[in-house]
Amino acid sequence: MRAPEQILTAEQMQAAEQRLIDGGETVESLMETAGAGAAAYVYRACGTRSVTVLCGPGNNGGDGYVIARHLQARGVEVQVVAPLDPATDVAKAARVAWGGTPVETASEAVFVDCLFGTGLGRPLDDDLLGLLHKLAEAHDYRIAVDLPSGVDSDSGELLNDALPQYDCTIALGAWKFSHWLMPAMDLMGTRKLVDIGVGPVSSAAHLSRAPKLTAPPRDAHKYSRGLLCVIAGDMPGASVLAASAARHGGAGYVKILAAEESQYFTAPHDVVIERGSLYDLVSDRRIDAFLVGPGLGLSDQARARLDWVLACDIPTVCDADALTLLEPSMIEGRDCPIIATPHAGELDRLANAFEATGMDRVEMISELAEDIEGVLVAKGPDTLIGSAGSAPVIMPPAPSWLSTAGTGDILAGLIASRLATGASSRKAAEQGCWLHGEAARIAGPAFSAEQLVEAVPAAYSAFL
């Protein structure tokens, strides 16, 4: 069985390659399959335009010699630039099989970067970086094989400050984290994957798959579809926006609970505002989920409200100010899951509060998900979802137009709505992110938060 959405660390990739070798493959046959598959993509993208392949010393370079040979066999004019001789036996053999003579430099048409892949261990030195940029600038179409050279495979960090932008990146065998994490993700262009027979790797991270949502059953009513209560705080606008979005996320009933002393505010007519003692309002046994945090504020009163909501032990989404206030003691003894939805700054603050520091972002979200015994949605241009006891999930990129005020409140509302319908915390998080991204695609360029909310029903229908 194939596992095209799985995302492997360099170490998991090497182990997967070793399992294939133990199963009868050889490094040569794997390189041949990887190189031939990559050459097919290059040929489909560029036809018989001339190609320059930059080959490094390792097996990424070995791929390059295989690609050169396959393209030449199809009649393509290929030049190879090899600043470093092959260091591995299989790359040496691939160079011999190519049979040509490398050139010092080349220009025009298509550039194929096979300098380094998952074995890059340190920043490129000035000479190699200069050659990489020179060749990239001298060609009008740029393809990276396995990874753009200079990228750290597991973290998505750039080991060199400035790296070339590519039109296409051809991943070999499996996605690596840097194909889907910033800043490396931004260099990739379109991403292609060459299958070399790597099977499912247990506990591997994976790309989130589009959800299959359902319409309510015929005998549904507002309570059976789920009652979500959004806690209003000092700045009720954010909770109104979150509740407005939640109406379209699947829950049958959305309320805003406002403390009697909080300022007067209005909401859409189909969002009920209940005002009174919060301690009494949250005790309604029909409540299926809470959303607390948007507009909550950071006062002692806000902290007390958060504490009380968490003490109710109902599935709860904690967003925004709730993440600034959240402390380990607040979740002790809970059985129901929490979904935390931090942006980068809130993630750092949570990591300090829960002593999950000194690790990279992928490890951190898994560690924090265990600490809160729930799910953590690390929001950003690359959204990572960690859940206690499961491997991380990476969301496919959503439109950058989401970088506008209020979209975080909307995401929290959508996730909380999914949670209120009875979806597991992990599914609720992924489904909320999919609805959010699809609504952004439907809303088109330069949408406001209100327009994003209006696009959610059409987004929902995309997953029915």
Ligand SMILES: NC(=O)C1=CN([C@@H]2O[C@H](COP(=O)(O)OP(=O)(O)OC[C@H]3O[C@@H](n4cnc5c(N)ncnc54)[C@H](O)[C@@H]3O)[C@@H](O)[C@H]2O)[C@H](O)CC1
């Ligand atoms: N995924 C697959 O199924 C296959 C992957 N293949 C390719 O193999 C590379 C990984 O090969 P590896 O030799 O481990 O690493 P690299 O080719 O990236 O090169 C590492 C090589 O370079 C030296 N090195 C590391 N950093 C630097 C530096 N900054 N400056 C100079 N030299 C450096 C290091 O010592 C190594 O010698 C993978 O990406 C795929 O492209 C195979 O084709 C098999 C199938």
Ligand SMILES: [K+]
């Ligand atoms: K490369």
